[in-house]
Amino acid sequence: MKFLPVLLASTLALLLTQAASAHEYDALLKAKKYAEAEKAANAKLSTDANNADALLVKADLILTEGKIDKLDDAAKYAEQCVSAHPQLSECHEMLGNVLGAKATSGSMFAAMSYAGKIRDAFIKAVELDPKNYSARGSLLQFYLQAPAVAGGGKSKAQNLVIETAKVNSAAGNLLQASVDLSDEKISNAETAALSAIPGNVESLSRMQRSALFNIGANYMQQKKFADADRVFGELLQRYPDKYQGTYGMGRSLQEQGKHKEAINWFEKSQTLEASAAVYYRLAQCLQAVNDKTKAISYFEKALSYKPALSKKLRTDAEDQLKALKA
Numbered sequence: 001m002k003f004l005p006v007l008l009a010s011t012l013a014l015l016l017t018q019a020a021s022a023h024e025y026d027a028l029l030k031a032k033k034y035a036e037a038e039k040a041a042n043a044k045l046s047t048d049a050n051n052a053d054a055l056l057v058k059a060d061l062i063l064t065e066g067k068i069d070k071l072d073d074a075a076k077y078a079e080q081c082v083s084a085h086p087q088l089s090e091c092h093e094m095l096g097n098v099l100g101a102k103a104t105s106g107s108m109f110a111a112m113s114y115a116g117k118i119r120d121a122f123i124k125a126v127e128l129d130p131k132n133y134s135a136r137g138s139l140l141q142f143y144l145q146a147p148a149v150a151g152g153g154k155s156k157a158q159n160l161v162i163e164t165a166k167v168n169s170a171a172g173n174l175l176q177a178s179v180d181l182s183d184e185k186i187s188n189a190e191t192a193a194l195s196a197i198p199g200n201v202e203s204l205s206r207m208q209r210s211a212l213f214n215i216g217a218n219y220m221q222q223k224k225f226a227d228a229d230r231v232f233g234e235l236l237q238r239y240p241d242k243y244q245g246t247y248g249m250g251r252s253l254q255e256q257g258k259h260k261e262a263i264n265w266f267e268k269s270q271t272l273e274a275s276a277a278v279y280y281r282l283a284q285c286l287q288a289v290n291d292k293t294k295a296i297s298y299f300e301k302a303l304s305y306k307p308a309l310s311k312k313l314r315t316d317a318e319d320q321l322k323a324l325k326a
Contacts (some may be wrong), residue, residue, distance in 0.1 A: 008023040012120040017045060021219070024053060025037045025053060025054075025057040028040065028078075028314065029060070029061075029064070032306075034064070034065060035115065036059070037061060038057075038061055040052040040054075040055045041055075041061075042058075043060050044291070048206040050084035050085070052081055052088055052091060055077045055081040055084075055091075055093070056078075056081060056090060056094055058073075058077045059074040059077040059078045059098055062098075062230070063097060063101055064072040064307055065183050065306050065307050065308070066307050068101075068309050071098060071101055071102050071105065072102075074101070075098045075102065077094075077101065078091065078094045078095040078097075078098045079095060081094060081095075081213075082095055087128060088128070089124075089125045089126075089132045090122045090129075090132070091127065092122070093125035093132060093134065093138070096118050096121030096122040096139075097138065098116045099117050099118045100118050100142075103115070103118065111150075112150055115146055115151055115152075116150070118142055119142055119146070119150075119151045122135050123139060127235065130167050132203075133164075133171045133201070133203045133207060134203050134206070134207070136160065136171065137174075137178070140157055140160050140161070140175050141178070143156040143179065144157050144179065144182045158179060161175045161176050161179060168204070170196040170198050170201075171196075171204055173190070173193065174193060174196050174204065174207045174208055176189075177189040177190075177192040177211045178211065180192060181211075181215060186218050186219060186222075189211070189218075190215050190231060192213050193208060193211040194210055208238075209235065209239055209242060209244045211245075212234060212235050213248055215229035216228045216235070216248045217248070219231060220248075220252050220255055225252055225255070225256055228252045231248070232245050232248035232252060233245070233249075233250045234273060236249070242271065242273070243270075243272040243273040243278070246266075246269035247266070247269040247277075247281075249265045250263075250278075250281060250285075250303050253265060254285055259288040259289075260289055262268060263286065263289070266281050266285065268284070270282070274305070275305065275307070276303075276307065276308055276309045276313075277302075277313070279298045279301040280298070280299070280302035280313055282318075283295045283297075283298035283299040283301075286298060287324065292324055295320075298326065299320055303317050303318065303321070
């Protein structure tokens with residue numbers, strides 16, 4: 001069973017299901033100054049032990065940096081936030097995110113044991129703030145991925161889409177895109193995602209970027225590169241200052257064996273937002289064109305960067321680095 005309300009240290013991580021409230025730590029988090037954000041949160045908690053923003057950022061940092069061994073601490077911060085601020089939607093959303101991370105990192109039994117609490121946390125977050133669209137997105141993923149015995153189900157997911165569309169049509173379209181994608185109706189998902197007009201709602205813009213990237217990635221996996229490039233092109237046009245479009249174009253070219261062209265796109269992507277994943281992909285392409293020195297440098301950057309690579313990519317990067325240095 002998979003529960004994916006949170007993406008731990010994955011390529012697009014950063015992307016997309018963290019608590020959506022704006023707070024004083026936002027600038028530090030966006031700049032990836034995680035140590036400074038934690039220091040500031042600790043200072044705040046030393047004088048105000050139940051400060052909601054500080055508790056949220058403490059839990060958020062553990063998820064963002066993929067510190068699986070610290071998930072119990074993250075759960076304590078989220079639970080304290082819920083206890084001290086029971087009417088704050090973001091506290092319940094964070095609890096759902098943390099428990100989702102614990103579920104994905106544990107056994108099947110652990111996932112089942114957390115299922116009800118994960119669902120209830122997201123439901124409560126949506127009840128408290130119907131416009132908390134990131135919580136709605138996480139609840140939808142729960143319904144799509146959890147079996148009926150654990151509280152999931154396609155009918156519940158579709159009902160959530162209908163309810164969400166009544167609150168915001170763009171949000172409804174983006175949730176519908178996720179449902180279509182789970183049904184492997186990629187063309188329908190593309191239509192739904194492109195029809196959404198997020199306006200100035202940043203959480204919806206993040207959802208649209210994530211949806212379009214996932215759609216492009218699905219086309220790419222099916223070797224439908226023209227379709228993938230069309231979707232990544234839409235990302236470039238709609239969000240020229242965000243990395244998903246450039247990264248997607250790079251991945252499409254890389255999958256086609258066009259490594260020199262891919263390098264240009266990955267270099268553009270890392271100037272928009274550096275990540276372990278883009279350094280890893282750059283290293284792969286540089287290795288493919290026999291630029292050994294630069295490949296070693298970027299594999300090393302990929303391995304040292306935070307948030308970290310997924311376990312699978314990290315293992316491969318370590319193996320490639322050893323081979324290059326042999």
